[in-house]
Amino acid sequence: GVLEYFMILLTVLELSNRNGPHATASPPYQYGSSVFPSPSPSLSLFLSPSPSPSPLPPPPQWTFDVMKFGAVGDGKTDDSTAFELTWKAACKGISDNGVKISVPIGKKFLVSPIKFEGPCLCPNITFEILGSIIAQPKSAWKNKRSSEWIMFNRVEKLNVVGNEEGLIDGQGESWWLEAMIFSNCKNLEISGLKHINSPKFHISITDCHYANISSLQIIAPPLSPNTDGIDIASSSNIFIHNSTIKTGDDCIAIKGGTSNTTISEIVCGPGHGISIGSLGQHGKHDEVEGIKVLNCTLNGTDNGVRIKTWQGGSGFARNITFSNINFTAVENPIVIDQFYCPHKICNNKLSAVKVSNVSFVGIRGTSYKWKDATVSIRCSDTVPCTDILIDNVHITSTVPRQPVSAVCINARGSVNDTSSPIVNCLKY
Numbered sequence: 518g519v520l521e522y523f524m525i526l527l528t529v530l531e532l533s534n535r536n537g538p539h540a541t542a543s544p545p546y547q548y549g550s551s552v553f554p555s556p557s558p559s560l561s562l563f564l565s566p567s568p569s570p571s572p573l574p575p576p577p578q579w580t581f582d583v584m585k586f587g588a589v590g591d592g593k594t595d596d597s598t599a600f601e602l603t604w605k606a607a608c609k610g611i612s613d614n615g616v617k618i619s620v621p622i623g624k625k626f627l628v629s630p631i632k633f634e635g636p637c638l639c640p641n642i643t644f645e646i647l648g649s650i651i652a653q654p655k656s657a658w659k660n661k662r663s664s665e666w667i668m669f670n671r672v673e674k675l676n677v678v679g680n681e682e683g684l685i686d687g688q689g690e691s692w693w694l695e696a697m698i699f700s701n702c703k704n705l706e707i708s709g710l711k712h713i714n715s716p717k718f719h720i721s722i723t724d725c726h727y728a729n730i731s732s733l734q735i736i737a738p739p740l741s742p743n744t745d746g747i748d749i750a751s752s753s754n755i756f757i758h759n760s761t762i763k764t765g766d767d768c769i770a771i772k773g774g775t776s777n778t779t780i781s782e783i784v785c786g787p788g789h790g791i792s793i794g795s796l797g798q799h800g801k802h803d804e805v806e807g808i809k810v811l812n813c814t815l816n817g818t819d820n821g822v823r824i825k826t827w828q829g830g831s832g833f834a835r836n837i838t839f840s841n842i843n844f845t846a847v848e849n850p851i852v853i854d855q856f857y858c859p860h861k862i863c864n865n866k867l868s869a870v871k872v873s874n875v876s877f878v879g880i881r882g883t884s885y886k887w888k889d890a891t892v893s894i895r896c897s898d899t900v901p902c903t904d905i906l907i908d909n910v911h912i913t914s915t916v917p918r919q920p921v922s923a924v925c926i927n928a929r930g931s932v933n934d935t936s937s938p939i940v941n942c943l944k945y
Contacts, residue, residue, distance in 0.1 A: 570782060577615045578643070581607040582621065590624030595653060596631045603745040608637035615641035615674070622647035622682055630663035634670050635702075641674035646683030646710060652696075653687065665721075668698040675702055679710035681732070687715040695721050699728075708732045714741075718748040719764070724925035725752045733760040739787040741765035747790070755776050764788045768818070772796070773803030773832070779811065786816035790847070792823050794856050797830015797870040805834045815882075816845045823852035824875065828897070829866035835873045846884025846915050851877055851903055852927070853894045869897035876906040885915045891938045905930030911937050 584590065603618055610616040616639045620626065628650055653665055666687060669675060687696040696715040696902035699705055700757050705728040712719045712735045719735045722728060730747065737744040746762035750757055751774030758781040762768040768785035770792045771778060785791060791810055796803040803826075816819050820840040844850050855869050877892075884891050891912050896902035905928055914921050925942030932940045 520818070523702050524740070528715050531649060569753045570817040577609050579591075579607075579612045579616045580612070580619055581616060582619045582707070583626065584621060584624075588624075588626055590621070590648060592625035592627060592649075592651060594627060595629060596626040597631050597653075599792050600626070600628060600631055604633045608633075608635065610639050610641070612639060613657040615643060615747045616923045617643040617645055620644075620646045620648050620650065620683070626650050627653055628667070629658050630666050632668045632670060633672065635672035635675075637672060641676065641704075642672065643676045643678060646677070646679050646685070647683040648682075649686060651686045657673045665695040667696065668700065669702060670698075672705075674704045675699075676706040676708075677710070678706070678708050682711045685712045686711055687713070687718075687719070699725055701725065703727055705729070707724040709918045710734075711736070713737070715744050715764075718743070718745045722749045722755060722898065724746065724750075725755070727754045728752070728756065730755070730757045731759045733762075734766075735760070735762045735764060737916065739763075739765050745770050746785075748772065749775050749778060751775065754922065755779075756781075758782045760784075761873040762788065766816075767792045770794070771805060771808060773801065773805060774803050775808070777807040777878045779809045780813065781809075781811045783813045784816070785813060786818045786845075786847075788818050789819035789885050790815055790818045790823060791850075792825060793825060793834055794823075794825035796834060797827040797832065799827075800829045800831075800868075803830060803832040803834075803870055805832075806836045808837045810837075810839045810842070812841045814843045814845075815847050817847070819848050820852055821847045822843045822848035822877070822880075823849070823854065824872055825852070825854045825857040826870040826872065827857050828855070828863060829868055830870045831868050833871040835871070835875075837874070838878065839880065840876070841879040842882075844880070844884065845910060845943070846883055846885045848884065848886050849889065849891075849893065850882070850884050850886075850912050851880065851892045851894075851907075851910070853896065853905070855897045855900070855902070856895055867899045869900040872896065872902040875902070876908065877910055878906065880912065882912055883915045884912050884921060886921075890924040890938055891921040892925075894923075894925045894928040894943070896925075896927040898927055901927035901929060903929045906933075906942060907931070907935050907940050907943070908933040908937040910940070913937055 562746045570612040586599045586602040588596040698721040702725045707730045735746040744765045746768045750772035761784045767789045921938040923938045923940040928941045
């Protein structure tokens with residue numbers, strides 16, 4: 518028994534050395550893990566007088582602290598190299614319970630454009646941000662051609678968490694590019710972070726599948742260009758919920774190739790609302806389906822809930838539901854626009870992205886639009902919108918005695934329990 522005990526201790530030391538000097542476990546070593554195997558029955562009797570051993574604790578999660586890899590965290594020193602070294606070590610770490618990268622509280626880490634690349638050996642990685650990560654001014658970048666700041670690529674079971682403490686500051690006024698990008702990730706979780714002053718999109722989700730995004734605060738100046746809160750493209754099974762987004766562009770934008778996505782309990786505004794699109798730009802074939810926007814509140818946004826497509830594109834936007842939405846002083850509450858053209862000079866084209874089976878249900882609140890329609894559904898002559906449902910929609914004007922109205926062009930569908938505005942323009 519004693520010999521077996523010492524053999525276990527030697528195994529522990531050998532495995533600990535393999536994981537490098539910067540890896541730590543909390544608690545240090547635990548029975549029942551790959552780091553410290555469970556003792557044999559004879560050794561259990563030798564170690565404990567109890568005839569019934571206690572339940573084994575869970576395996577440890579190895580922690581990699583960026584400070585131990587050279588990060589300073591004074592808001593002045595470039596800590597990019599330390600973050601890269603930490604990621605490489607953690608990505609190669611092996612633990613039954615995954616590994617954790619720690620960005621400690623009370624520190625400000627200045628970081629240039631950086632890419633965290635997978636796949637990793639460990640079953641999951643938790644990237645815990647409790648301090649602040651701040652973008653370097655573009656003049657200090659080594660690669661001034663970079664189009665993104667922080668990128669995670671090809672990482673499975675990645676959890677980026679802030680526990681309501683972590684701050685991502687894009688210092689956006691100097692460069693306005695994409696801040697945090699997740700590409701080709703599966704089983705992704707993002708929660709508890711505050712994002713401010715993004716250089717462009719605050720969070721970009723591309724080619725990702727099965728993601729849970731929650732408890733975020735995203736803030737940018739109201740007039741900042743292209744500062745979408747969350748941008749989703751070519752992704753599926755995405756759940757975004759319980760977050761507050763205040764930006765200079767779309768709070769959430771759903772782009773082509775996205776399906777089975779639910780957005781719930783979002784407070785949006787200022788900004789451009791929650792959008793599907795734009796789709797079909799430059800003749801592109803785009804497909805979006807299975808989208809639900811539920812239980813959201815929009816305050817003072819330029820648009821409410823909308824679908825926007827360019828002329829000349831192809832594909833479809835279908836099976837989309839906007840339900841239980843509250844507006845306060847929203848300029849354009851309900852929009853389907855198959856003539857989207859922010860440049861104001863666009864050629865008429867015959868092809869279009871097909872819009873069908875779209876429901877606006879339980880939508881209420883106020884609009885401050887003076888001239889254009891409160892409900893605006895403008896569809897293509899050649900590819901009209903079909904199966905549009907307006908149900909239990911009640912929107913009034915913030916201006917006393919100012920009427921609200923609806924306009925429909927080449928749109929077919931039905932209206933139920935809606936008197937403000939009166940929608941009698943849908944064709945059946």
